[in-house]
Amino acid sequence: MVDRRVTSPAQQCAIEQAETWGAHNYQPLPVVIAGGEGAWLTDLDGNRYLDLLSAYSAVNFGHCHPALTRAAVEQLHRVTITSRAVYSAGYGPFVQALAELCGKEMALPMNTGVEAVETAIKLSRKWGYETKGVAEDRANIVVMDGNFHGRTTTVISFSNDETARRGYGPFTPGFRSVPFGDLAAVAEAIDPDTVAVLVEPIQGEAGVVVPPAEFLPGVRELCSEHGVLLIADEIQSGLGRTGTTFACEHSGVVPDLYLLGKALGGGILPVSAVVGDRAVLGLLQPGQHGSTFGANPLACAVGLAAVELLRTGELQRRSAELGAVLHERLTGLVGNGVTAVRGKGLWAGVDIDPALATARTICYRLLDRRVIAKDTHERTIRLAPPLVITREELEGALDALEASLA
Incomplete structure (x- = not known):
């Protein structure tokens, strides 16, 4: 059982409205997004989150490019x-x-x-x-x-x-x-x-x-x-x-x-x-x-x-260069809550050690650290940040992942 992250009254109201009137064909993370720019998303309360999902690669160029x-x-x-x-x-x-x-x-x-x-x-x-x-x-x-x-x-x-x-x-x-x-x-x-x-x-x-x-x-x-x-x-x-x-x-x-x-x-x-x-x-x-x-x-x-x-090829080069940073950092987590890492460029599948937690649990812990990522098949987290992410932002997100695995 995963303890859902406590949200503000405004966000809780929005979530309850969505769950009451909308069909349940998804299981969203408990956060209500109201804005976005570049690699960042902002919730109803003004909290900013680093987006490592990019809407399943629909936002490769970042939010509101x-x-x-x-x-x-x-x-x-x-x-x-x-x-x-x-x-x-x-x-x-x-x-x-x-x-x-x-x-x-x-x-x-x-x-x-x-x-x-x-x-x-x-x-x-x-x-x-x-x-x-x-x-x-x-x-x-x-x-x-x-x-x-x-x-x-x-x-x-x-x-x-x-x-x-x-x-x-x-x-x-x-x-x-x-x-x-x-x-x-x-x-x-x-x-x-x-x-x-x-x-x-x-x-x-x-x-x-x-x-x-x-x-x-x-x-x-x-x-x-x-x-x-x-x-x-x-x-x-x-x-x-x-x-x-x-x-x-x-x-x-x-x-x-x-x-x-x-x-x-x-x-x-x-x-x-x-x-x-x-x-x-x-x-x-x-x-x-x-x-x-x-x-x-x-x-x-x-x-x-x-x-x-x-x-221009600039975004492809950024993906290759920052992807090398991403995979080097992720590979270093193998054996420390991570059992395997796959992918290329700014795209990675990270298998979470089931003895530690489910992938969704880690996604909740990331959310608490203002990072948005999504699980698939119970044990894998997919990471796909916008290609416009900076190295500093990427390193910060990976620090959050490492802390979430502790």
Whole structure:
């Protein structure tokens, strides 16, 4: 049993209102956030917290980044929603910049990350039937055990998380799940009807799990050999989080499709995209896929500003340099309340010794020290600070973690 941190009457009232009127699909930490700037969040009482969660990497650029908020405010005074029934002035510049960032020919913007995943599933099946020659309704996609790609009905159909699946069947067929990191299992799962392999370069929800060095290059080789699309879900791992623009770069791998989201919206609104070459995205015809809000003018303005921040490479370098500090400090905690550390750049999964406490207990202790982090799977804390965090701020947060483990 974890003793909940005592909050002020104002925060307690806000929490009770949320718990009474809102569905209980999350278990938030007992703090009510009213503002944020850079790597910091402020609660209703004016207390400041160092954010080591970044909204699961949606806030890579920090809270209220001036370039991103300026782009959003300026666009708010022009036009925000038009639908794709017309062209908007910002659409062309956004999709061009995003495609160029990825080294691809086309981009298809959507809203949430799971929409990008669903879009990629449809695209890969369409490519399989129209280009590869797979018989209708025979296409299969190879996925990984421990994956997290969202919680729509199709996506949970190939999840191993029983909490996400239980009570939501019947499930969508057409997926084959193999152990993450097991190249032989991927090879065995591929057959003539396989149209794609869908993989997170680093599994985030599973606890920031990094595969063996040879895994992604081997999957790329298998896909090329068998005429199968490689789809990289970089929704959490991409856009600077691991010290490179995309986590795939650590393995020298270029996928056929990138799935992007979270940080693409600059921490301001949902923006996602599937980015690839014309041979796949060019198969779509009018009416075959769409979204009322996808690629809306406000999203394009913010998304373009986010891409521009990444073009300089400064944030990627910060992530790599401060990531080295993060992992050196965390590795030093192994054997002192920590059993293992994984990750790359400013992204880490920290396994808490169960003899000491649950991961959630440590998150409560961090909250008492004005640091926000979140647990996953009972024993792991995920750390993903905004890429704009300073070394001093990062060291302070790690000091708080060390104290919380004492």
